[in-house]
Amino acid sequence: MTEIMIDEQAAERIAKGVPVVEFDHVCLGFEEHQVLKDISFKVAHGETRIILGPSGGGKSVLMKLANGLLLPDTGDVRILGWSLQQMTQRELFQMRAHVGMVFQESALFDSLNVEDNVAYRLEEEHVDPAEIHTRVVEALHFVELEKAIDKFPSELSGGMRRRVSIARAIISKPDLILYDSPTGGLDPITSNTIIELVVKQRDVSGTTSLLITHRLQDAFTMATHRYNEQLGHMEKIPNGGVDPNTRFLVLNDGQVVFDGATLELAHTSDPWLKDYIS
């Protein structure tokens, strides 16, 4: 499968309505510990799926499966219709050009400055240097961090690192963005800034995304707010409305305990879920 074929097929499959992410009875264990047990769900194009659950429930592992960084023991993980288990390593690397990922601790390359970090993927694709610079500035403008272009990761605060990481993930305009706890370890104000950026990306670009968060407040902010492009900031959806494209997946002890819309989660009758979201 050549790179060009993968690019063409991606656009074709999105147009046909193929789910961007599809987990089909996925199980994964490490040594004797079963981390994910029979996980099945689908994420449609343009949807934002928020993954909630207690620590150690397998959320980050699920995220790595969605990018082919790990492969399941049984079951099938399909991204844009491609079964990851059937792809060669080389094809997996090409497939990842369609997936952006924001890591829990940012995972910026500490020997490269902000510009080179954000430009990394474009440089690997041998894009023209002038175009790379323009697109880096554009991505940094999106996360409101143009002034930090020459700084190194060690000179940035935790929130700024997270924003650079978002810029790095969106620069290639991916079909899917994976956010692994983008607000983890940040103070509430910085967390809000990051969530606003995620909502902005969702509403401005309509990119499909998976987002892990431990902060229920962030999850419900995403479901009940939208980005106002004219005013340039996030605002509450009027009349207590919720974003129809934002849905929830709750994991507990490696199993899916909830898969549905915001209002379904808010009005759940499951005692464990009620207790968890209260």
Next chain:
Amino acid sequence: MRLFSPEAYAKSIVASVQEYALLCAHAIGDLFSKPRYINDMFTQMDSIGVGSLPIVVLTGFFTGCVLALQSATSLKEFGAVNMTGRLVALSMVKELGPVLTGLMVSGRNASGMASELGSMKVSEQIDAMRALGTDPIRKLVTPRIVATVVMLFFLTIISDSCGTAGGGVVAVGMLHLNGHTFFTTAYLTLKMGDVVEGLVKPLFSGFIIATIGCYYGLKTTGGTRGVGKSTTQAVVASSVLIILMDFLVTQLMIGIFGR
């Protein structure tokens, strides 16, 4: 206290050898397909080769000095002090130059590679690289192997030369031997087999240093403590393997050249 299982230990060793072999095969295979990270190779050559130059020059020079002093004392008893140059040249070119250079470069670079890659692993930079569509073995391991093999070859030649020069300085300056005799006997005693033996060893040593350093770096777990552990293991393993390889190659070369 948890009981030690010999079976689990044996399995872990076999699994490590398998992982190491797969890493080596993958890294060598990447040489024959695109993309190739030529710029990274030159960056590593500069870091490994030019960066190691001072320690290699100093080690080689003083090893030659000591060798001349020690051998001249023994040779004097047999009235063969004029053979000092021959002994220094043979020892440096066949054995001490390649082995000591390998060990010095191992101490400096196997540890450097293990700690650099280990830090990247524990801070998820390796995963980030994979997530950004880059094969970390192709990008990080293959350039280091090429750079170490190429540069160790030339560093060994420099070490041999410095060692012979150091021996010459001691022979002339301290032992008051004839410089012309020293260098003539040193030159005449070296045969093709000796030079080949001395230049084949760094090729293997370079491969061992880079692959062991990268292997321990990429399998690092457990935060900064894990990085420290990987660094130590990389230096120990590569040093032992260099000595083992030296023995095997020497045996092979004696079989081929008969000396």
